[in-house]
Amino acid sequence: MNPLRARVRRPGRLAAEASALLIAVVVAFPLYWMVLSAFKPAGEIESSEPRPWTLAPSLDSFRHVFGQQEFGRYFLNSLLVAGCVVIASALIAFLAATAVTRFRFRLRTTLLIMFLVAQMVPVEALTIPLFFLMRDAGQLNTLGSLILPHIAFSLPFAIWMLRGFVKAVPEALEEAAYIDGASRARFLWQILFPLVLPGLVATSVFSFISAWNDFLFAKSFIISDTSQSTLPMALLVFYKPDDPDWGGVMAASTVMTIPVLVFFVLVQRRLVSGLGGAVKD
Amino acid sequence: MSRVNDHAEPADTEGGRVAGASAEFDPVEAGGASAGAGAAGSDAVGTGARASETRAGTGAAAGAAPAPAARPPHGSRPAHAPASGPGNVAAAEAAPAGGVREGSVAAPARQGGGSTGRPPGKEARGRRSGRARVRRGASGASPLVSGGWTPWLYLAPALVVLGGLLVYPIYQLGLISFFQYTQAQVSGGEPTTFEGFGNYAELFGDPQFWQVLLATVLFATACVVSTLAVGCALAVLLTRVRALPRLALMLAALGAWATPAVTGSTVWLFLFDPDFGPVNRMLGLGDHSWTYGRLSAFFLVLLEVVWCSFPFVMVTVYAGIRAVPGEVLEAASLDGASQWRIWRSVLAPMLRPILVVVTIQSIIWDFKVFTQIYVMTNGGGIAGQNLVLNVYAYQQAFASSQYGLGSAIGVVMLLILLAVTLVYLRLLRRQGEEL
Amino acid sequence: MKLSVRFAGLTALAALLATACAPQTSSNSSSDKDEKTGTLRVWLFQEVGNAPKEKVVDSVVAGFEKAHKGTKVDVEYIPVDTRAQRVKAAFNDPASAPDVMEYGNTDTAGHVKDGGLLDVTKEFGDWSEAKDTDPTARQSVTVDGKLYGAPFYVGVRALYYRTDVFEELGLSVPKTMDELASAAREIRAAKPELYGLVVGGAYTYGAMPFVWANGGEIASGKGGSYASGIDSPEARKGIKAYTSLFGDDNCPAAKCAGMGGNDTISAFAAGKAGMAIGGDFSHTAVEAGKVKGKYAVVPLPGVKSGSIAPAFAGGNNIGVLKSTSHRTLAVELMEQLASKKTQSELFEAMGFLPTFTDVRQQVARQEPFVKPFVRTLSAGTKFVPASPAWAQIDSSLVLPTMFQEVISGKKDVTKASEDAAKKMNAAFGSAG
Incomplete structure (x- = not known):
């Protein structure tokens, strides 16, 4: 069924497959090493003869990580931030994407261009004004100061990507719904929303990642209330440039990476097709 | 669609x-x-x-x-x-x-x-x-009603959020860049003074800025080129292998993609650690420090950036290739065209729209690299040798309290990316793309 | 070109909207409130081997909470390297600022200028223990005749060396800077797994004694008009002496150029160096390391035999933030954290040299290891320019950048010091 594959000669294909496997190993190696180091006992991590396996896996590094500070709490904080961002941006983007794909109104093209341009804005450059904005809004030191900007920053891309999904729902369906006497709101939430849901999930990956990974905002906005800290900040506590606690860093990294991985694996099908849609539009 | x-x-x-x-x-x-x-x-x-x-x-x-x-x-x-x-x-x-x-x-x-x-x-x-005839200007939107206020109602939350948290800060950023705005002004110790283009003059007169700008452009270019090359090559490779190797490579790539920038950075640092890292051991480099030399530090960061961003290119281009009708490729290969020839003469032109998008996306991402440089070179490297614009702006603003100067750098960056965006829009238009 | 026309229109609209109105400032006035209950936030520095410090502080806090019903003290240890950003952020947003914080004495002028610290002249005068405060330490909390905190400890650096290594190689303790360098190279040559004298490109206060010993100054001047002296011939000699220690024959640049003070101490404590320049406050970390019992401390030698290189009169203070809403409680907590009792406990726990002359003498009698530090102190110390610009020069890494540029061969001493002097003068000029 793969046209390319059918005609590839055998030795060539074997070579291709061998190199694919080899590359897969290389690409996966950093992750493997991360997990491995997280499970290595203390003495083995900082050894001048690093081994690609361990005979005595231990949870010491994890215990250390969760014992130090309130790592569990930071984990929940991160989850809360990412969760709020995902839900809020998905809902807002869904409405906006519906507006720009299923209605015709003045400034529509202009708005679309704005959404596109908004994706280009270097978030980091806005840290300065956002800091003052959050201060004036009394949001510094709260998770709100992380949630709000991330909603804003993930919206343009989410809208852009969702457009394809909303467009894909045939207009006939909409017409039929109205003929059946459905209100606009009913169509929106009970017909369109479920149909676009897969796309929403794919879109969410990006907002989830941007919120989950955030390092700069957490560093700049969470000033003194450590109970509001998030994972990337906690991770860097173990990473002291002078004397990094590699075991702790790797264990914390593992803990931080796993939710994203799980999320990715769950939505990867939607993601790939969604990307196809977003990218081609 | x-x-x-x-x-x-x-x-x-x-x-x-x-x-x-x-x-x-x-x-x-x-x-x-x-x-x-x-x-x-x-x-x-x-x-x-x-x-x-x-x-x-x-x-x-x-x-x-x-x-x-x-x-x-x-x-x-x-x-x-x-x-x-x-x-x-x-x-x-x-x-x-x-x-x-x-x-x-x-x-x-x-x-x-x-x-x-x-x-x-x-x-x-x-x-x-x-078909139902498309009304002029609707350009592909629903042929349904024009909607009156409804679209604006739907757009309202997005516009409020974007207006308050994106447009307004950008406006503030521009504003601050025209003021003498250091710690004393922020805390209210001294009045803010309008400087006009003073911050910009200072910036453009500083050789370090030009050096950082050059480094940023070169580094971003290197990242984009490498990412695209690796991503496209692997996408083609994916189409040529059976399910199992494909599964392996896809999973590995998804893993790299999913890794947060902070963890990716620390993991790569650890891999290349002079004392405990496996890479030096494998290559027999002794305790060679990768972060000391300017180029080798940039190279290390580049590896990490390519590692975590090629999957996007690979998956997208792969999706594009799969959409190319088999007959075309079959015909090409029956004619005895080499893989490179097929890519250049058949696939690349067909995938051009996709390639444009991933290229622009990569430019934007790589130009804005912050976390990797900040973490891996410990805030800009020895004597600031690995600074890129983003980190430079952050250091100026938050380490040296030169908020006005930092904002000016931010504005410069914004303008550069805006220029890239305009090129992008023109390309889209030239292809007859609709919005 | 319809798109670009629309886009141009938008930009014009945005430009129109951008009417000139100045960005806002925070009204960082002192809080009127003086609550007697609630939570007090305290920021202290995270030291190498912080646990003993935490223990002492915890007992102070416990006593304080017991004495004041309904109060809770929330202590956070912040990393020293990035303290500037945290502190600035706190000044920018009084709502999230701590009530009490530890700060380096080099930051006093800058913090006061930023309007962050509370004037405690009166309270300090009323405090019974204050009269025994060492005048130098007192000076370090004073700006324009007003006091902005209580001295916490004195930090002064001296030379740590490995007695076992020196004995094995038949080396004698260096008496001059030249001897120091040659001893370092001998150690490295004989034991390539060790750094001779571990130095750091970002270790400003380890490097400055070399400049001072050669007669150089960071800056000269008084009050508002400082001028950088880092590009004087004497200072250059010192920079050269320090940077020549980076090399494969002592401390390879690839490793050492990026190190800061804490890194060098960690390396020494881990037994990876023959010598290090460390402070009294590093004592505990070294004791807790592999080299326990195998090292000794002497004052860092100067240029001439028998002289002592002028050390940096470092140290930290405890201050109350202007924005506190618990003024009375915060001042009291400050006094308890900086009290004689706490200081002598901290000395035992961390090796922090007390700021009270009587307490210092008392501990010096008990603990011989303090001697070289006290000797260094009495031989004369130097301080950074008492200008608010210093905080900016410090946080924008002017001096570390200069050292690193020389070490990595990007610039020669002349050029690097010239550039650094320019940056410093610009900062002095703008910050007044």
């Missing part, structure tokens, strides 16, 4: 790609398959479904295609096409329109609508003539 569906009746879609039903792990096919199983029509999202449309519809499209599809780059006409029969030529021509980028299916309709003044004869062609 809705257009594709309008033409590709559900029957079409089902008839097209059954491949998705195979049990192997293949995101693209799976995407197509599961989407196909969804409610009628919503499946056009899946690339597989789109490909099917092209294939199933080739007959119909072939007749319709030549005029609108003549737009794609000249390279898209494979040199050997004549030999492979008229059907394949048609498919090759039709694909960019109907298969790879369905936007251009829609484009002719809009053009037909009169907005670009194309010969009117082209609009009333084939199936298109049977």
Whole structure:
């Protein structure tokens, strides 16, 4: 069924497959090493003869990580931030994407261009004004100061990507719904929303990642209330440039990476097709 | 996108790609398959479904295609096409329109609508003539009501959020860049003074700024080129291997993609750690420090950036290749074209829209790299040798309290990216892309 | 070109909207409130081997909470390297600022200028223990005759060396800077797994004694008009002496150029160096390391035999933030954290040299290891320019950048010191 594959000669294909496997190993190696180091006992991590396996896996590094500070709490904080961002941006983007794909109104093209341009804005450059904005809004030191900007920053891309999904729902369906006497709101939430849901999930990956990974905002906005800290900040506590606690860093990294991985694996099908849609539009 | 569906009746879609039903792990096919199983029509999202449309519809499209599809780059006409029969030529021509980028299916309709003044004869062609006529300016939006205030109601939350947290801060950023704004002003110890272009003058007069700008551009270019090269090469490789290696490579790539920037940075640092890292051990480099030299530090960061960003390119381009009708490639290879030749003369031109998007996306991402540089070179490297604009702006603002100067750097960065965006928009337009 | 026309229109609209109105400032006035209950936030520095410090602080806090019903003290240890950003952020947003914080004495002028610290002249005068405060330490909390905190400890650096290594190689304790360098190279040559004298490109206060010993100055001047002296011939000699220690024959640049003070101490404590320049406050970390019982401390030698290189009179203070809403409680907590009792406990726990002359003498009698530090102190110390610009020069890494540029061969001493002097003068000029 793969046209390319059918005609590839055998030795060539074997070579291709061998190199694919080899590359897969290389690409996966950093992750493997991360997990491995997280499970290595203390003495083995900082050894001048690093081994690609361990005979005595231990949870010491994890215990250390969760014992130090309130790592569990930071984990929940991160989850809360990412969760709020995902839900809020998905809902807002869904409405906006519906507006720009299923209605015709003045400034529509202009708005679309704005959404596109908004994706280009270097978030980091806005840290300065956002800091003052959050201060004036009394949001510094709260998770709100992380949630709000991330909603804003993930919206343009989410809208852009969702457009394809909303467009894909045939207009006939909409017409039929109205003929059946459905209100606009009913169509929106009970017909369109479920149909676009897969796309929403794919879109969410990006907002989830941007919120989950955030390092700069957490560093700049969470000033003194450590109970509001998030994972990337906690991770860097173990990473002291002078004397990094590699075991702790790797264990914390593992803990931080796993939710994203799980999320990715769950939505990867939607993601790939969604990307196809977003990218081609 | 809705257009594709309008033409590709559900029957079409089902008839097209059954491949998705195979049990192997293949995101693209799976995407197509599961989407196909969804409610009628919503499946056009899946690339597989789109490909099917092209294939199933080739007959119909072939007749319709030549005029609108003549737009794609000249390279898209494979040199050997004549030999492979008229059907394949048609498919090759039709694909960019109907298969790879369905936007251009829609484009002719809009053009037909009169907005670009194309010969009117082209609009009333084939199936298109049977459709509800698109109103001018709607450019592919629903032919439904114009909606009055409803779209604005739907847009309101997005506009409020974007206005408050994106537009307003940008405005503030610009404003601060014109002021003498250091710690004393922020805490209210001294009045803010309007400096005009003072901060910019200071910035442009500072050799370090130019050095950082140059480093940023070169570094971003290197990242983009490497990411694209690796991503495209692996996408092609993916199409040539069986399920198991493909599964392995896909999973590995997804893993790299999913890794947060902070953890990615620390893990790569650890891999290349002079004392405890496995890489130096494997390469027999002793305790060579990778972060000491300027180039080697940049190289290390580049490796990490490419590692975590090539999967996006690979998956997207792979999805694009899968959408290219098999006949085209078959024909090309029957003619004995080499892989490189096929890529250059057949795939690349067809995938051009996708390539443009991933290139622009990569430029934007790589130009803005912050976390990797900040973490891996410990805030900009020895004597600031590894600073890029983003980190430089952050250091100026938050470490040295030169908020005005930092904002000016931010504005410069914003303008550069805006220029890239404009190029992007022009490219989109040239391709007759609709928005 | 319809798109670009629209886009141009938008930009014009945005430009129109951008009417000139100045960005806001925070009204960082002192809080009127003086609550007697609630939570007090305290920021202290995270030291190498912080646990003993935490223990002492915890007992102070426990006593304080017991004495004041309904109060809770929330202590956070912040990393020293990035303290500037945290502190600035706190000044920018009084709502999230701590009530009490530890700060380096080099930051006093800058913090006061930023309007962050509370004037405690009166309270300090009323405090019974204050009269025994060492005048130098007192000076370090004073700006324009007003006091902005209580001295916490005195930090002064001296030379740590490995007695076992010196004995094995038959080396004698260096008496001049030249001897120091040659001893370092001998150690490295004989034991390539060790750094001779571990130095750091970002270790400003380890490097400055070399400049001072050669007669150089960071800056000269008084009050508002400082001028950088880092590009004087004497200072250059010192920079050269320090940077020549980076090399494969002592401390390879690839490793050492990026190190800061804490890194060098960690390396020494881990037994990876023959010598290090460390402070009294590093004592605990070294004791807790592999080299326990195998090292000794002497004052860092100067240029001439028998002289002592002028050390940097470092140290930290405890201050109350202007924005506190618990003024009385915060001042009291400050006094308890900086009290004689706490200081002598901290000395035992961390090796922090007390700021009270009587307490210092008392501990010096008990603990011989303090001697070289006290000797260094009495031989004369130097301080950074008492200008608010210093905080900016410090946080924008002017001096570390200069050292690193020389070490990595990007610039020669002349050029690097010239550039650094320019940056410093610009800062002095703008910050007054």
